[in-house]
Amino acid sequence: MTADLNRRNFLGKGAAAGVAAAAGTVLATPAIAQELPTLRWRLTSGFPNNLDTIYGGAVVMAEALSEITEGKFQIQVFQAGELVPGAQAIDAVQANTVEIAHTCGYYFTGKNPTFAIGSTIPFGLNARQQNAWLYHGGGNELYNTFLEEYGVVGIPGGATGAQMGGWFRKEINSLADLSGIKMRIAGVAGEVMSRLGVVPQQLPGGDIYPALERGTIDAAEWVGPYDDERLGFYQIAPYYYYPAYWEGGLTIHFYINKAQYEALPETYKVALDTACKAANINMQALYDVKNTAAIRSLVGKGVQLRPLPRDVLDAAYKATFELYEEYSANNPQWAAIYPSWKKFRDESFEWFRVAEYTYDSYMYAAQAAGQ
Template identity: 60%
Template sequence: MKRRQFLAAGAATAAAGGVAAPAIAQSMPEVKWRLTSGFPKSLDTIYGAAELFAKYVSEATDGKFQVQPFAAGEIVGTPQAIDAVANNTVEMAHTASYYYVGKDPTYGILTAAPFGLNTRQQNSWFYQNGGNELANEFYGKAGLYALPGGNTGTQMGGWFRKEIKTVDDLKGLKMRIAGIAGQVMQKLGVIPQQIPGGDIYPALERGTIDATEWVGPYDDEKLGFNKVAPFYYYPGWWEGGATIHFWFNKEKWNSLPKSYKAIAEAAAAYANIDMTAKYDAKNPGALRRLVGAGAQLRPFSQEIMEACYKAANEMYEETSAKNPDFKKIWDNMRAFRGEEYLWFQVAEYTYDNFMIRARARGG
């Protein structure tokens, strides 16, 4: 069965328990919403999730429920996206929670927590361990409701103009890095910078910054960072699985018919999985091209990883001591992480480790 047929069939059943489709279509109200994205159209993997959501919502309602996506800056810029939803300038947004860490650090860990969950664990936490309910308990205070709407997978550690071998090499380094990861890096002497995506390349080229993190090979290749910062580090320990959210004005969401809510939830869930699939399909080729063009892959040293892990845990303790919302969510996420890695080390890790070695032998 085609995806849109599945969505339409599911919506029909949810709306009327088997009432004939024409009767449902007649009772469906016309809803037209605007969605502001936190991303440019050039990032087809991320921005494309908003287009995919709009497509399936429209098709499943025979065009009765329409969502029109707008790229970052066309209505409001990325920093204003969720405020625009909260004050009903637009009904929806598609953006990363950690862009709003300045409002409250709790926003930061709901995209990705440094040394937190990987992609599968993140989805499991949101869908099966109450993560989405915890998130919306927090977001609801601002008049927002959110659904997971994409995951990039584990990100890269970023582009550096010089090699970073020891913790001392981080001191004084000016790095574009988002969210609470910047607070962690600051503990190690890094000077975090908040720079929009379109301004990163010239900042690196001029030496205004020494390093930047973005996403991974496919998106990074488009932005050309390898031309001005040759050292490409991994892993992005601050984003083991970065969740992008669809944000709704809470009152507008609550006013939707149950059938429309079900359709929106199904469309968001599909967009969530589709984004990860796209990155998994597109990153290998992009990485090959980047290395072929001269990018020098480097793992963060064990010394740096341990120092960052220690700094992250210090930050969690400090923030939890003064922010009950943060503590409630982080404690739940951390406990879930412990259980997940108990399982992952038995099956997932051993299987992947064997297959990676088999590949290296030419298998």
């Protein structure tokens, strides 16, 4: 089934009807719809369109928004580099070159590491916990207080679940084996890995394969089996490590020019928020289906699956929380969010250990034993 068909099925069966119900009576009557302005926005994606699931999140949102508003509020989606390079997406929103972008906050940690905390940071929340924190734990409100300094509003709009730890040319048996490795890895995770001896490189998705092929880098992480197989990394780097301790539950955001957002009629704000929720749920579901098939395919092609060694994880955990303390001491924006995030994380972990972890552990063990 194609991505387009999946999107149509999703929208037809659930999103368009569900979002209209969620919006309530403000969307109910044609008379009200006729009074609303016709808007045409442009969206720049942080991703190439050949990565149909992560790029497709913006398309799902735009299609849902158009259907909810009966075509009166439309957003045209452009892939990374078509209007501006992916690394300049937030700059373009700030400058009102485009009204909206769809990308990962951690791509912009060069501006401020606080950009990453709304998307994912090392040893953070899993996908469900991330949604809980952003939607109902005060997380997105705190994140938007930070984003106000950039004239931007952020709305969650995509999720990948726990990602893979990446592709390596050589096997990693211990922490010492990381020393001097040039690895494509972005944001706060790159800083942590640098403290473990890795030389981090920040490259957009489309540049990773050529860099691996030329030997400019020795290792790379991207998302997970589905996207990674499409990008062909297995052809060059045979060792595939898990998990990505730096991305336990990535959220991609829609970043909107604040003045443009505030000028929207309230009905359009509700419609936009609901369409973003549709994109968020749909992307996670698609990855869960596609990664299941892709990991089997990759193993069938000879890929060597390996867990990250325990001493790597332990060293990374120690370095991560030392780094967070440094940020808290030196970065007021980080310090305004991190304590709430950390409290939510710790309390959520306590609950998830009770039911979720024990259930999952038993079921996975039973299945692995052939029961």
